Structures are given as C-alpha cells and as structure tokens.
Amino acid sequence: MEKKKREVRNESSTGMSRRNFLGTVSAGALGATIARPVPRASGQEDSGNLPQVTITINGRVHQLRVEPRWTLLYVLRDKLGLTGTKPGCERGECGSCTVLIDGVTRYSCLTLALEADGRQVTTVEGLMQGEQLGPVQRAFLEEDGFQCGYCTPGQVMSAEGLLRQKPNPTIDEIQIGMSGNLCRCGAYDHIFKSVRRAAELRK
Amino acid sequence: MRPFEYYSPRTLSEACNLLAEGEPDSKILAGGTDVLVEMRKSSAWSSKAIVDITRIPSLRGIGESGDWIIIKPLTTHTEVLHSDLVRTHAPLLQTAVSTIGSPQIRNRGTVGGNIMNAAACADTVPPLIALDAEIMLKSTSGERVIALSEFFVKPYVTVARRDEILVEVRFPKLPANARSSFVKLGRRNALSIARLSVAAVVCKDEAGVVTDARIVPGAAFPRWQRVPEAEKLLIGQKPSKELLVEGGKKVSEVMISFTGRRWSTEYKEPVIAVLVRRALEACE
Numbered sequence: 041m042e043k044k045k046r047e048v049r050n051e052s053s054t055g056m057s058r059r060n061f062l063g064t065v066s067a068g069a070l071g072a073t074i075a076r077p078v079p080r081a082s083g084q085e086d087s088g089n090l091p092q093v094t095i096t097i098n099g100r101v102h103q104l105r106v107e108p109r110w111t112l113l114y115v116l117r118d119k120l121g122l123t124g125t126k127p128g129c130e131r132g133e134c135g136s137c138t139v140l141i142d143g144v145t146r147y148s149c150l151t152l153a154l155e156a157d158g159r160q161v162t163t164v165e166g167l168m169q170g171e172q173l174g175p176v177q178r179a180f181l182e183e184d185g186f187q188c189g190y191c192t193p194g195q196v197m198s199a200e201g202l203l204r205q206k207p208n209p210t211i212d213e214i215q216i217g218m219s220g221n222l223c224r225c226g227a228y229d230h231i232f233k234s235v236r237r238a239a240e241l242r243k
Numbered sequence: 244m245r246p247f248e249y250y251s252p253r254t255l256s257e258a259c260n261l262l263a264e265g266e267p268d269s270k271i272l273a274g275g276t277d278v279l280v281e282m283r284k285s286s287a288w289s290s291k292a293i294v295d296i297t298r299i300p301s302l303r304g305i306g307e308s309g310d311w312i313i314i315k316p317l318t319t320h321t322e323v324l325h326s327d328l329v330r331t332h333a334p335l336l337q338t339a340v341s342t343i344g345s346p347q348i349r350n351r352g353t354v355g356g357n358i359m360n361a362a363a364c365a366d367t368v369p370p371l372i373a374l375d376a377e378i379m380l381k382s383t384s385g386e387r388v389i390a391l392s393e394f395f396v397k398p399y400v401t402v403a404r405r406d407e408i409l410v411e412v413r414f415p416k417l418p419a420n421a422r423s424s425f426v427k428l429g430r431r432n433a434l435s436i437a438r439l440s441v442a443a444v445v446c447k448d449e450a451g452v453v454t455d456a457r458i459v460p461g462a463a464f465p466r467w468q469r470v471p472e473a474e475k476l477l478i479g480q481k482p483s484k485e486l487l488v489e490g491g492k493k494v495s496e497v498m499i500s501f502t503g504r505r506w507s508t509e510y511k512e513p514v515i516a517v518l519v520r521r522a523l524e525a526c527e
Contacts, residue, residue, distance in 0.1 A: 108249035131280045147347045150279045219433030220345025
C-alpha cells in the first residue's frame, strides 16, 4: 500500500500540475481518516505484531503501532492525517518535511517513526494558537513569505526552530538558519523578511 | 522502503551482542542522514536489520582528558559547532562541521557516522586527520585503537569489521602556537557536497618560522592522507606568498601522481593548488 502511494507521489513530483497535486493530497487525507487504527489482516500491516511507539505530537500523546520502515513523515501524513508537513525530495535535501523533534528542526523524511518514540514532535499544525495563526505563521502572511506555498510549512518550522534558539537573529543567522529549506519559487527575500517579522511578533 | 528488522539497544554491550550474534546482514543507524537515504534506493539496499544505537547515552558528548579532546561518535555536528572545547582546541573542525548540509542535517548527522560512512567528501575527516585523530572500535571480542589516517581503504570502505562499533574519536589538543583552517569548495553555500576541501594546521615559533605543517586535502586522493612533500616545503621557512603558492602546486602534483590524469584533472589541478594556498594563508 505504501509503495503504491509513493508511486503516486513520484508522479506528482516530476510532472506536478496543481490538479494532480491537489488530487493526491486529498486522497492522502481521505486514506488517513479511514486507515487510522483499524487492524489489518494482511502480512506486514498486521498491527498486532508491530512495535508500539508513544509520540507526543503537538502536545497530544499518540500511541501507534508502526512498521519499522515507516518514516515519521509517513506516519504524520498518512496515519494521523497531519498533512501540513509536506513530502518533497524525501532524501533530506529540500526541507519541506521539516518538523521540530524535542524543539530542534529535523527532516521528518529522514527520521523513522520508531526513532521518535518517547519524543515531542511539533508540526506546523502545532503552531496554531487555538483558531488563530501563531506569530511565525502570521509573519509569513504579512510579509508575503511564499509564492506557491508548498515549501511554506517547512520554512515556518525552520523559522520557529531558529527563533527558539535565537529569538533575535541577525540576517546572517537567518540565512544560515533557513538554509536547509529550498523554495523553488525563489521567495527567499520575503522569507527572510518574514523571519525578522516573526521575531518581532514573538516578543 | 523494504521491510527490515529494527533493534534499539540501550547499552553498548547489548549493541555489540546484536552485531555479533544477531542478523548477520545488519546496519548501524546513528544520524541516518546517509543510511536512510540509501535505504530508499531499494534496489541497492540489502540489509535485513537496523541496529539503532542512538539510545545509548554513553556514545554521546564531547570531553577532554589531559591533552586530548574526546568526541563520542553520536555527537551531532550541531553539538560540535557549539562546543567551547572544540572552538578552543580544534577550530578547523568547527569550521568544517559548519559547512555540512543544513541545520536539519547538522541536528541529526553525527561525527561517528561521517567517519564510518567513509564518503570521499566527508567533511569531518580531513580536519580530524590533520589533528592526528585516533578512533576506538569495539566489538564482543574487545577494543582496538586505530589512527584515523590508517582507517580508510577507499571511498566507502574502511578496515572496520561488520561487528565493530565506533565508540570514540580522540585527538591531541592543538598547541598554543598553532593556526588551523578548513576551506571547502562546493557548488553552493548550503546543502553542499564538497567537490574539494583542504584542512591545514601550521605551527610557528616566535621568529615566525614554521615548525610543524599538516595539509590534508579532501575528495582529492583515493584515500585521505597528509601531503608530506608539501608540508616539508614549509617547515623551517618563514612563509612568503610565493612559498604558499608553491605549497599548493606541490599538493596538486602529488595528487596527480596518485590519481593519474583523468577527466576531472584539468579542473582539479589548478583548483586544489589554490585551495591549499588559501588554507595556508588562513593559517597566517
């Protein structure tokens, strides 16, 4: 099942049209709501034999059975429906899957779900303050820190991680702190401005 | 990703036992920045088990013992970057880790993984060899210490046995009169793989005469090594601009004597010479 999903993703990443892309995402979200903790009968997905992990995601404790090969990214999106975290290159280069693990920025595509056992994970959904956007999200809106928006959740998480370490970063520190996230639209200038603005809004 | 067995030992001896007696075709997971990328290329991936050593606390941290700095293998690049000990006693290593990948990679990737993966472009290796680092390997049959310069056979191949775990990296603190540098040439500033790099250490006496010089190019030779032919040019001299240029040319010459002339030589020949000169200038 996972393999099939990945093929769909690969298609969308090579010849991505907005329609294909939206189709993939909504299918993923639908799959997740159905697939949640229902045990399956088929081989590897027989969840009774799978190791259990306890991961605190955005303050909520989740107990899940996971296959060893599942990445944190896959579990967040396809098992928990937290589709704010985006798959991109899936090999630790583009940054769209960035989340915080124990407060530190990490690529969720390069983290096994099993490795996150016992850890605190924060995704872009976790930056919301109730129904309101958090300061970093607001800053990206105010400063137009995106164009197509696909890399934005990752950018926002990198900014959040950076500002937790350095609440008042210099422009050099911003550029280094955001250097693990690619933006194919090239909105970097506005992204850097957004991070500055976010630093003000967080005060 | 293909299915695999996953083990998460909590102690070093448990990990050694797993590697010695468990699934013979297993792979150690530390930072995962290389292993997990390899695993996705499922055609090339054959290991049936992963031994995740990241939950062994004794394998993490930076310390000192007398004149030595000790770095445990699970220390991340970010931890090296923020270490006062490394800043004081091995600044070139700090420069090197600052060029690795991106913040997310540095938060994850480890010094031990960088060494054991043994990619020709590994950024921590040239500085560590310039620092005369040694490493300690452990298995159920005991421990052994190897000079890092003797550890590599060729890219991605080391003398470590399959059941051995890297448990310590250590090197003598640089003397107070040492200056050191690391320069790297990549295709961009972040998320960049070293095309070529140079680590250099130069010690001078009060008169400005070079008493010790160490030059280690990265991604240039079939295996990492110092370049004594170029180091000798500097020792006993007061470096002039011309001497540093000459040192660079010497490294280039030695490189070609090892690699022969190939498609990339036309580019690497002048570029490695310039990088060496810049690294030496940074030690002035």
